[in-house]
Amino acid sequence: MPADKSDDIRIGVFICHCGSNIAGYLDMEALGTYAETLPNVAFVQRNLYTCSEGGINEIKKAIGQQNLNRVVVASCTPRTHEPLFRSSCGEAGLNPYLFEMVNIRDQCSWVHMQEKEEGTNKAKDLIRMGVAKAALLEPQKPIMSPVFPRALVIGGGISGMTAALALANRGYEVVIVEREGRLGGMLLDLNRLGPSMTDALQLAESTVKAVSCHPKITVFTGSRVTGVEGFIGKYSADIETPTGGKKIDLGVVIIATGARVFVPAGLYGYDAERVITQLEFEPRLKQGIDPSIKSVVMIQCVGARNEERPYCSRICCQTAVKNALLIKEKDPDTKVTILYRDMQMYGVENEEMFRESKAKGIRYVNYNPDRPPQVQAGSVLVYNALLGKDMELPAHMVVLSTPLLSREDSDEVGKLIRVPVDANGFFLEGHVKLKPLDFATDGVFLCGSARFPANIREAIAQGLGAASRASIPLSKGSVVVEPIISVLADMDACRGCGLCVALCPYGALEIQKTDKGRKVKVIDVACKGCGVCAATCYQHALTINSFTDNQIDAQIEAFLG
Amino acid sequence: MVDSNLQTEDRDVLQDLAERYGVEGVRSCYACGTCAAGCPARRVNPAYNPRKIIRMLVLNEAKSLLEKDTIWLCSSCYTCQERCPQGIKITDLITALRNLAVQQGRSPSGVGMQANLVRSQGRLYALDEFDDKKRKKAGLPSLSPQIEEAVRLLKEES
Numbered sequence: 280m281p282a283d284k285s286d287d288i289r290i291g292v293f294i295c296h297c298g299s300n301i302a303g304y305l306d307m308e309a310l311g312t313y314a315e316t317l318p319n320v321a322f323v324q325r326n327l328y329t330c331s332e333g334g335i336n337e338i339k340k341a342i343g344q345q346n347l348n349r350v351v352v353a354s355c356t357p358r359t360h361e362p363l364f365r366s367s368c369g370e371a372g373l374n375p376y377l378f379e380m381v382n383i384r385d386q387c388s389w390v391h392m393q394e395k396e397e398g399t400n401k402a403k404d405l406i407r408m409g410v411a412k413a414a415l416l417e418p419q420k421p422i423m424s425p426v427f428p429r430a431l432v433i434g435g436g437i438s439g440m441t442a443a444l445a446l447a448n449r450g451y452e453v454v455i456v457e458r459e460g461r462l463g464g465m466l467l468d469l470n471r472l473g474p475s476m477t478d479a480l481q482l483a484e485s486t487v488k489a490v491s492c493h494p495k496i497t498v499f500t501g502s503r504v505t506g507v508e509g510f511i512g513k514y515s516a517d518i519e520t521p522t523g524g525k526k527i528d529l530g531v532v533i534i535a536t537g538a539r540v541f542v543p544a545g546l547y548g549y550d551a552e553r554v555i556t557q558l559e560f561e562p563r564l565k566q567g568i569d570p571s572i573k574s575v576v577m578i579q580c581v582g583a584r585n586e587e588r589p590y591c592s593r594i595c596c597q598t599a600v601k602n603a604l605l606i607k608e609k610d611p612d613t614k615v616t617i618l619y620r621d622m623q624m625y626g627v628e629n630e631e632m633f634r635e636s637k638a639k640g641i642r643y644v645n646y647n648p649d650r651p652p653q654v655q656a657g658s659v660l661v662y663n664a665l666l667g668k669d670m671e672l673p674a675h676m677v678v679l680s681t682p683l684l685s686r687e688d689s690d691e692v693g694k695l696i697r698v699p700v701d702a703n704g705f706f707l708e709g710h711v712k713l714k715p716l717d718f719a720t721d722g723v724f725l726c727g728s729a730r731f732p733a734n735i736r737e738a739i740a741q742g743l744g745a746a747s748r749a750s751i752p753l754s755k756g757s758v759v760v761e762p763i764i765s766v767l768a769d770m771d772a773c774r775g776c777g778l779c780v781a782l783c784p785y786g787a788l789e790i791q792k793t794d795k796g797r798k799v800k801v802i803d804v805a806c807k808g809c810g811v812c813a814a815t816c817y818q819h820a821l822t823i824n825s826f827t828d829n830q831i832d833a834q835i836e837a838f839l840g
Numbered sequence: 841m842v843d844s845n846l847q848t849e850d851r852d853v854l855q856d857l858a859e860r861y862g863v864e865g866v867r868s869c870y871a872c873g874t875c876a877a878g879c880p881a882r883r884v885n886p887a888y889n890p891r892k893i894i895r896m897l898v899l900n901e902a903k904s905l906l907e908k909d910t911i912w913l914c915s916s917c918y919t920c921q922e923r924c925p926q927g928i929k930i931t932d933l934i935t936a937l938r939n940l941a942v943q944q945g946r947s948p949s950g951v952g953m954q955a956n957l958v959r960s961q962g963r964l965y966a967l968d969e970f971d972d973k974k975r976k977k978a979g980l981p982s983l984s985p986q987i988e989e990a991v992r993l994l995k996e997e998s
Contacts, residue, residue, distance in 0.1 A: 622870075637867045642898065645871065665871065665895050 288414050289321035291347040292406065293338055295329035295354030297384055302327075304388040306399045310353070313403050317410045321345055329354050330363060338364070339371040348373065349413040353381040353406050374418035376762065376825060381409035404838055411837035412830045419762035419824055424804040426512035426752045427530040428452060433504055433692070436464025437483070437735055438727025439535030440490045441742030442749070447495035449746075451753050454527055455490065456518055457500045462487045464537050465728075468558060470565040472735050473601030474628040479561075482735070499525070507532065507696045510786065510805035511722025512758050531722045531749045532696060534706055535742065538683040538728035541582045547679055548654040554677040557598050564605050568676075574614040575606055576659040576674040578652055583682035584620065585648070590703055592682030592732045596623040599680045600632055603641045616642045616672050618652050618661055644670065683732040697786035698723055705731050716745045720785055721758070721805065724749050763825045764806035765813060772820035773798045779812035779821060788812060853902040853940065861936035868926045869894045875920035875930050881913050888913035890920050890930050893937075906941045909948050959994055962987030 292314040296302035307325055314323045322345040326334040329352055341347055350373065352364050357380040365375035383402040391398030428451055432443045435457030443453040455462070463486075469479035490496055499520045506517035514532060518525045540558045543549045551559060557577075577599045583592050596619070603615045622643070624633040637643070644661055646652055652661040659674045685704030686692070693700045698718040699707045706725050709717040716724050726741035727733055733741060752758050765787070767773060775797025780788045787805035790797050799812075799821070813821045822828060857863040875890040882888050888910050896905045905911065911934055920930040941947055958964055972982045 634868055638865070640867070642867075643870075644899065663895075663899065665892055666899065666901065670899065 288319040288349060289345065289347050290317075290319045290349040290351060290410055290413050291322040291324070291338070291341050291345060292317075292320055292351045292353065292410065293329050293334070293341075294323070294325045294383075294406075295334070295352065296325065296327050297355055297388075298328065301354070301384050301388040304392045304395060304398055305383070305402050306395060309399055310383075310402055310406065314353075314406055314410070317407055319349070319414045320410060322347060330360055335363070335367045338367055342368065342371040342373050348377060349416060350378045351381060351406070351409050351413050352378070353383045353402070353409065355384045356382050376419035377413075377416050379409050379413040379416060381405050408834040408837045411833040415827070415830045415833055416825065422760045422762055422764070422803045423757050424512050424760070425757050426755065427514070427528050428753055428756070429454065429527070429529040430531045430533060430749055430753065431456065431504070431507075431514070431516055431527070431529045432533045432535055434464070434535035434537055434727070434729065435459075435462040435490075435498065435500070436535060436537045436727060436738070437466045437486060438537070438729075438733070438738035438742040438745075439464075439533065440486050441739045442533050442535060442726055442746040443496055444486070444489055444493065445743050445746035446750060446753070447493045449750055449754070451495065451750065453496045454516075454518075454529065455496060455498045456502050456504050457498065458503055460501050462490060462498060462500065465540075465558075466735065468561060469735075470561040471601070471605065473597055473604075474632040476601075476605075479735075504692070504695065510802045511720075511752060512804065514722070530753055531724065533745050533749055534692070534696070534698070534723065534725040534729050535727050535745070536686050536689065536692060536706075536729040538685060538705075538732060539687075541588075541681040541684050543581050543679050543681050546581055547578060547652070547677065549679060553675075554654060554679065556679050556681050557595065557602060558681075560602055560678045564602060567609065568606070570610070572613065572675040573610075574673040575603075575616075575676045575678060576652075576672050577603065577615070577617045577678045577680060578646075578654075578659075579617065579619040579622075579680045580648070581679040581681045588682060588684075588703065590682070591623060593623060593625075594732050594734045595680035595682060597629050597632070597734065599678070600624065600629075600636050600641070602678070604632065604636050604639065607636075607639050607641065611639070614642075614673065615640075616644060616659075618644050618646045618659070620646065620648060644672075683728055686729070689729070696720075696723055698725075705729065716741060716748050722752060758804055760804050760806075761808065763808040763823065764803055765801045765808065765810075765821050765823055767799055767801060767820060768822040768827070769818070769820045770795065770798055772818040773816075774818060774820075775799065778817075779815050782811050782815055784809065784811065850897070850900050850902040853906075854897060856940060857897075857933060857936050861932060861939070863929050863933045863936055865926065865928055866894060866933065867898055869898065869928060870926065871895060872925060874923045874925060878919045878923055880917060880919065881915045885913055890914075890934070893934070894928070894930070906937065906944060906946055911937045911941065912948050912951060958990075959998075960991065961985060962990030962994070 294310050296307060311323055311325050314320055322341050324337060328334050350368050361380050365378050368378045369375040383405055387398055387402050430446050430451055430453045432439045432453060432455045435455045443455050447453045463483045466479055466483040472479050499518055502518055502520040504516055505519050508515050512530045514529045516527055516529060540556060548554045579599060599617055603617060606613050606615050624630050644663060646661050647664060650662045652659050654677050659672045660669050662669050689700050689704045698720055701707045706729050708715050708730060709719045716726055724745040726745035727738040775790050777790050779799060780790055785805050785807050787802045789800050791800045808823055810823050813823050871891055873891050876882055879890055914934040916931055918931045924930055954964060967983055967985045975982060
C-alpha cells in the first residue's frame with residue numbers, strides 16, 4: 280500500500296482526451312511531454328476517456344505500481360467528475376483528498392477550438408498550476424456527527440400535522456409547537472374543500488385526533504419557539520409554553536407556519552357584513568346563507584397582483600369557483616357572477632370544476648385593474664371592455680377573494696433559524712426545482728403555505744414530502760460531511776470580530792469565549808466550504824481545507840513562473 | 841341548467857340555440873379570441889366579431905344582437921368552428937341566430953332579395969348569356985336559367 284503522506288512527493292498526471300472534446304482541439308502529445316517535465320511528477324498517462332472503467336483502472340494501477348501519493352486528472356469539470364476520481368483514489372488506498380482536478384475542457388478546449396497553439400499553452404498553464412497545488416495537498420477525513428432522533432415542527436396546521444404524523448409513524452419523536460390554543464390552523468375556519476368537496480372540519484378533527492393520540496408526538500399549543508441553536512443533527516430549541524419555558528434537543532426542524540388572509544379594509548366597501556372575504560364566507564356557507572340573498576358577486580385579485588403585493592395567491596380562483604358552486608348547489612336560482620382578471624385554475628380537477636361552474640350558469644366577467652369594479656348599494660358596476668360599456672350586476676352580497684399573506688413574524692422566525700424569506704415574506708426554499716422542500720441550511724425543511732399559498736392537497740403533499748426529506752438524516756443517525764470546510768488555522772490571529780459570523784450563509788460560525796478571549800468557532804457539519812469567511816477575515820485566521828492560502832499562492836506562482 | 845343570470849328573453853334564445861339547433865356549451869367560452877383572430881369576414885369588416893357575439897349572448901345582450909346586421913356578415917367558412925378550443929359550434933351558432941332573427945322579422949333587405957332569387961331560380965346568382973358563351977367555348981352544354989328540381993324542393997319545404 281502506498282503511503283498517504285511521504286516526504287517524497289510522487290504525482291501522477293492523467294490527461295484525458297475526452298474523445299475528441301479535448302484531443303480534437305489541443306496538442307495532446309505536447310501536453311503529455313510537458314507534464315513529464317513538471318516538478319514532483321513521477322508518472323504521466325494519456326487516456327481516451329479517463330472516466331471510463333479502463334481509465335479508472337489505469338489510475339488505480341498506477342497508484343500501486345508507481346507508488347503515487349498525489350493524483351492530478353486534467354479533463355472535464357469537477358462538478359460532474361470529481362467525486363468519481365476521488366473515490367477511485369480512495370479505492371486504491373490513497374486518501375481521496377490527495378486528488379486534484381484540472382479542467383482543460385470547459386474553459387479551454389471548448390472555447391479555443393480555433394486556436395490550437397494558444398489553447399494548448401493555456402492547458403499547459405492549467406496543468407502546471409494543478410500540479411503545484413497537488414504537491415501541497417493534505418489528506419482529510421470526512422466529518423461525522425450524530426443526529427438526535429427528534430424533529431421539531433413549527434406550526435400545527437394541516438401541513439405541519441401531516442409532516443409530524445409521517446415522521447412519528449416512522450418511529451421518530453416529534454415536537455409540534457403551535458401558536459394558537461388548538462391544533463388545526465386555517466383548516467378549522469373552512470367549510471368544504473374543492474374540488475372533491477370534502478368536509479374541512481372532519482379532516483381537521485381526524486388529523487388532530489391522530490396527532491394528539493400519537494405516543495411519539497408531543498404538542499405544545501399556545502406556545503412559541505423563541506430560540507434555535509445548533510446545526511443539523513444537534514439543534515436545541517427554546518420553547519415558551521403557557522406553563523413556562525422549555526428547552527429541547529432535536530435533530531431536524533420543519534417550518535410549517537402557514538399564512539394569513541389579507542383583510543381588505545377600505546377596499547370595495549368591505550364591511551365584513553354585506554361585503555366579506557372568502558374566508559368569512561366559508562362559515563356562512565356552512566350554516567346556510569340567508570335565503571333572501573338571490574345575487575352574489577365575487578371579485579378576484581382584491582389587494583393582490585398590485586404594486587404592494589405583486590404575486591398571485593394561486594388558490595383564490597379555485598376557492599371562488601368552489602364557493603360559487605356551493606351557492607348553486609343550495610339554490611340554483613341565485614345569480615352568481617365572478618369578476619376576474621385572469622382565472623388561475625391549474626390542474627385537471629380544477630379545470631373540470633371551472634367548466635362545470637360555467638355549465639351551471641355561474642357567470643364570469645373580466646375586469647381591468649385600471650378600471651376596477653365599483654361596489655354600490657345593491658349592485659356592482661363593472662366595465663366590460665369587449666362590450667365597451669358598464670354592466671350593472673345585482674348584488675345582495677359581495678365576496679372579495681383576497682390573497683394569502685406571509686406571517687407577520689416570518690422574518691423573525693427566519694432569523695431565528697437562519698433561513699431566508701423572499702420579497703413577500705414567504706420562506707425561500709433551497710432551490711425552486713431541485714430542493715423545493717429544503718432550505719440551503721442542512722437539517723431545516725419547509726412545507727405548506729409558509730412557502731407559498733397552497734391549497735389543502737398541496738399542503739398535505741408538501742407535509743409528506745418535508746417529512747420524507749427530514750427522515751433522511753434521522754434514519755441515518757449521523758451526517759457525513761465533506762471535509763473541505765473552513766478551519767481556524769491561526770487561533771491567535773482571530774480577534775473575535777464576528778464579521779465572518781455575520782456573513783456566513785449557513786450559520787456555520789459562532790463566537791466563543793475562550794481563555795484567550797473571543798474566538799470564532801467553525802461548526803464542521805454546518806459548513807459548506809464556500810470560503811466567504813476565509814476571504815473576509817482580514818487577519819487570515821480562517822482558511823479552507825484544500826484551498827489554503829499556501830496552495831493558492833503556489834498555483835499563482837506556478838502560473839507567473 | 842338554466843342560467844339564472846339571464847333575463848327571460850335572452851334565456852329563451854340560449855335555450856332555443858341548444859334545443860333546436862344543437863348549439864351547446866356557449867357559456868364555456870373563455871373569450872380567447874381564436875375565432876376573431878382567424879375570421880376572414882372580420883378582416884374585411886371589423887364590425888363583425890364572433891368573440892363579441894358570444895360575449896353578448898352570455899351577458900344578457902341577445903336581444904340587441906338579433907337587431908343588428910353584424911350576424912349577417914359571417915361568410916360561413918367554418919374557420920372559427922374548426923379552431924374553437926372549447927368546441928363551440930360557432931358557425932352553426934351564427935346560422936341559428938340568423939334563423940331566429942328572420943323568425944322575428946329582422947333581416948337586412950338584401951338578404952330577402954337573395955332568398956327570393958334562390959326560391960324562384962334555384963340559384964343565388966342569375967345566369968346570363970355570357971355564362972353560356974363561355975360554356976360553349978369549353979364544349980359544355982348550356983344551362984337552364986332555373987334549376988327546376990331545386991325550386992320544386994324549396995316549394996315543398998315551405
